[in-house]
Amino acid sequence: SAKLFVTSKLIGSALRGFYSKLGGEGFSPGAEFSAAADAAREVGATVVLGDRDVDVTLRRLAEAAQRTDFSKVSFEDLDAASASVLGVGDPTSVTSAELSAMVERMKERGNTDKLMAAVEAALPELYGALVGERDEYMGRGLDELGAGRAVAVVGVAHLRGIVEYLEGRGWKQQGGCV
Secondary structure, three states, rough: OHHHHHHHHHHHHHHHHHHHHHHHOOOOOOOHHHHHHHHHHHHHOOOOOOOOOOOHHHHHHHHHHHOOHHHHHOOHHHHHHHHHHOOOOOOOOHHHHHHHHHHHOOHHHHHHHHHHHHHHHHHHHHHHHHHHHHOOOOOOOHHHOOOOOOOOOOHHHHHHHHHHHHHHOOOOOOEEEO
8 A cells, every 4th residue: 555655665764764774973884794795705605695675674664563562662671771782861962982891782782682672572473573473484595595604694683583493493503503
């Protein structure tokens, strides 16, 4: 529908603005993925882009937003988890130094898992569209690669879900890797 299209475009614009703000603060969102692709090319490895198409994700996110009754959402647990993990009360007005510290804390898997669990509890529809469905999509893609070895570079917020998906398909962890 036209409303869904407009909503997905607005969400996409907001996300681009967020990444632009990070870029303006000296961060390079996605730099780790570029570095991984460069390293793969250096050793002659095949690079497979395994995430779901962004337009599909934005459409699913818009659908989830339409199904979410925000008046019934309790943000208290989410705010508490954010303050605990990020170390700031209001993440919308932070200095560059605070932003840098927040990014470093988010790189720790335990912190990301804690924050993602709070997001999932507070906003299950949105979490499913933005994280959960993509975890399954990427996990299925890795599973379909078949036997052999692969290196997957994913955002830390997706690690737990992808590992759970692969373990559910019979994959085993070896030395901290699945």
